Amino acid sequence: MTDDTKWLNAEESAAWVRLIAVAELLPGALDAQLLRDAGLTHFEYVALMALADAPSRTMRMTELASRTNATLPRLSHVARRLEERGLIRRFPCPEDRRATNATITEAGLDLMAEAAPGHVDTVRANVFDALTAEQLEQLYVIAGAVLAKLDPDERLTATSCQFSEGPVVRTLAG
Amino acid sequence: MTDDTKWLNAEESAAWVRLIAVAELLPGALDAQLLRDAGLTHFEYVALMALADAPSRTMRMTELASRTNATLPRLSHVARRLEERGLIRRFPCPEDRRATNATITEAGLDLMAEAAPGHVDTVRANVFDALTAEQLEQLYVIAGAVLAKLDPDERLTATSCQFSEGPVVRTLAG
DNA sequence: GCAAATAAGTTGTCCCGTCAACTATTGCGG
DNA sequence: CCGCAATAGTTGACGGGACAACTTATTTGC
Numbered sequence: 001m002t003d004d005t006k007w008l009n010a011e012e013s014a015a016w017v018r019l020i021a022v023a024e025l026l027p028g029a030l031d032a033q034l035l036r037d038a039g040l041t042h043f044e045y046v047a048l049m050a051l052a053d054a055p056s057r058t059m060r061m062t063e064l065a066s067r068t069n070a071t072l073p074r075l076s077h078v079a080r081r082l083e084e085r086g087l088i089r090r091f092p093c094p095e096d097r098r099a100t101n102a103t104i105t106e107a108g109l110d111l112m113a114e115a116a117p118g119h120v121d122t123v124r125a126n127v128f129d130a131l132t133a134e135q136l137e138q139l140y141v142i143a144g145a146v147l148a149k150l151d152p153d154e155r156l157t158a159t160s161c162q163f164s165e166g167p168v169v170r171t172l173a174g
Numbered sequence: 175m176t177d178d179t180k181w182l183n184a185e186e187s188a189a190w191v192r193l194i195a196v197a198e199l200l201p202g203a204l205d206a207q208l209l210r211d212a213g214l215t216h217f218e219y220v221a222l223m224a225l226a227d228a229p230s231r232t233m234r235m236t237e238l239a240s241r242t243n244a245t246l247p248r249l250s251h252v253a254r255r256l257e258e259r260g261l262i263r264r265f266p267c268p269e270d271r272r273a274t275n276a277t278i279t280e281a282g283l284d285l286m287a288e289a290a291p292g293h294v295d296t297v298r299a300n301v302f303d304a305l306t307a308e309q310l311e312q313l314y315v316i317a318g319a320v321l322a323k324l325d326p327d328e329r330l331t332a333t334s335c336q337f338s339e340g341p342v343v344r345t346l347a348g
Numbered sequence: 349g350c351a352a353a354t355a356a357g358t359t360g361t362c363c364c365g366t367c368a369a370c371t372a373t374t375g376c377g378g
Numbered sequence: 379c380c381g382c383a384a385t386a387g388t389t390g391a392c393g394g395g396a397c398a399a400c401t402t403a404t405t406t407g408c
Contacts, residue, residue, distance in 0.1 A: 005291040012302055015310055018317035019301070020220075021330040023197045024243050029324055041364090046194075062386065069198050074365055076388055081364095098373045098386040117179040127193070128186055130319040136189055138312045143192035145304040150203060156195040215394090236356065248395055250358055255394095272356040272403045 026126070033122040038115035043068065044078060045119065048087065048112055051104035058103045060093065066155050087111060200300070207296040212289035217242065218252060219293065222261065222286055225278040232277040234267065240329050261285060 008016060030042040040048070047068050051059055059067075065075040079102055082088045087108035093099035104112075131139065147157060182190060204216040214222070221242050225233055233241075239249040253276055256262045261282035267273035278286075305313065321331060 003291075005294055006298065007294060008297070008302075011310055011314065015314040015317065016297060016301070017331050018314060018321055019200075021243075021325060022317050022320050023200050024330065025321075025324040026193075026197050028243075060386085069195075069202075071366070072387065073367080073389085077364075080388090093386095096374075096386080100387060117177075120179055120181060123182070123190060124180065126323045127190070127320055128182075130323050131316065135312070135316050135319070136185055138309070139316050140185065140189040140192060142305060142309050142313050142316075143189065143196050145309070146196050146301055147192055147199075149300045149304050150199040151195060156198065157191050234356090245396065246357065247359085247397075251394075254358090267356095270356080270404075274357065 029126055030119070030122065034115060034119060037118045038111060040111070040115060043070070044082060045112075045115065047075070047078065048082070048104055048108055051088065051102060052109060052112055056103075057109075058101050061090075061100045061102060064102060067158070069156055082108075203300055204293070204296065208289060208293060211292045212285060214285070214289060217244070218256060219286075219289065221249070221252065222256070222278055222282055225262065225276060226283060226286055230277075231283075232275050235264075235274045235276060238276060241332070243330055256282075 027042060034040045034042055034045050038045070047064060047070075050064060050067050051057055061075055061079065062072065064070075065072050068075070070078070079088060079090060083090055086105060089103045089105055090100050091103075093101050128136065147154070151157065201216060208214045208216055208219050212219070221238060221244075224238060224241050225231055235249055235253065236246065238244075239246050242249070244252070253262060253264060257264055261279060263277050263279055264274050265277075267275045302310065321328070325331065
């Protein structure tokens with residue numbers, strides 16, 4: 001039986017098992033903490049953060065969907081729920097009346113301010129506390145190389161910094 | 175306003191954005207290819223692979239759930255569907271009559287043999303083709319360090335190698 | 349040995365995401 | 379300009395996963 005498939009060697013296989021395990025467990029860990037402490041899924045958190053970081057805290061639905069790797073129907077459902085909770089507001093775009101703009105509300109910003117510290121703690125506890133400075137740099141490079149394949153247009157990474165002294169914190173600081 | 179939260183610095187924030195993007199995109203890419211070419215989700219693929227690699231191609235439901243990071247109800251639903259498709263069989267465990275054993279069938283092994291090459295190709299195309307040998311080693315170490323936090327019991331990684339000349343391939347060759 | 353506690357699975361319900369269909373608006377070719 | 383394709387977004391139906399309730403079997407404690 002001929003087999004021209006280039007199977008993974010031992011090193012690749014071992015690394016793959018670990019990478020898959022991380023990709024499997026990390027979202028669950030983030031969701032669990034955010035749901036428990038702020039009633040938000042990680043997806044909702046990212047979407048709200050994207051709005052908070054946007055100019056005038058407003059973004060088109062299509063743009064937001066692209067940045068968060070969501071389909072438009074998914075984002076529409078999520079936006080409806082967030083709007084019902086008073087965390088965002090939607091209104092038709094003046095320039096293109098097909099489009100809808102979403103804005104994070106003050107209540108939304110308050111919730112983000114409340115949720116962010118616990119989330120950052122979780123990120124540290126699960127990831128960065130385990131890494132050296134050197135490994136942090138390596139992770140950045142490796143993830144970048146993989147993303148060049150998975151996300152060649154850089155839809156997900158074309159975002160301003162999310163956790164340092166960004167617009168949200170500035171907003172909170174007044 | 176005092177704030178004792180240790181926010182992410184620029185390097186950490188940049189690495190985090192990329193890591194989250196990978197964790198977000200990778201499962202979708204794997205699911206898409208496997209669903210298209212074999213009608214299997216990545217979760218089903220991993221579950222079948224775990225069975226194929228198990229001694230006598232059989233495993234307890236609880237053990238399989240633990241290895242695949244699934245709740246027991248979820249695995250039960252998935253197992254029912256896989257059984258309806260003739261890919262696995264379930265039968266009560268003789269030693270503990272509470273328990274259920276799952277076995278992958280010949281049809282299941284055939285499907286795995288059919289699906290594996292395309293899956294490995296996808297893994298290479300999206301991950302390993304982008305990495306140097308040095309980065310492969312770094313990825314292994316970094317993912318291991320993160321998993322020590324996320325999965326201290328090594329439930330997900332206590333598996334035999336999945337892609338090199340393992341039991342599945344031997345079964346196919348024999 | 350028996351009752352209570354625990355463990356293994358299954359089933360049903362609810363919620364979220366995907367897909368398909370639909371509306372409304374804009375852009376484009378003739 | 380006018381008709382048609384393309385774009386933006388919403389809605390409803392369907393399917394998968396989480397959670398709770400339940401059944402059955404085993405273990406533990408007395």
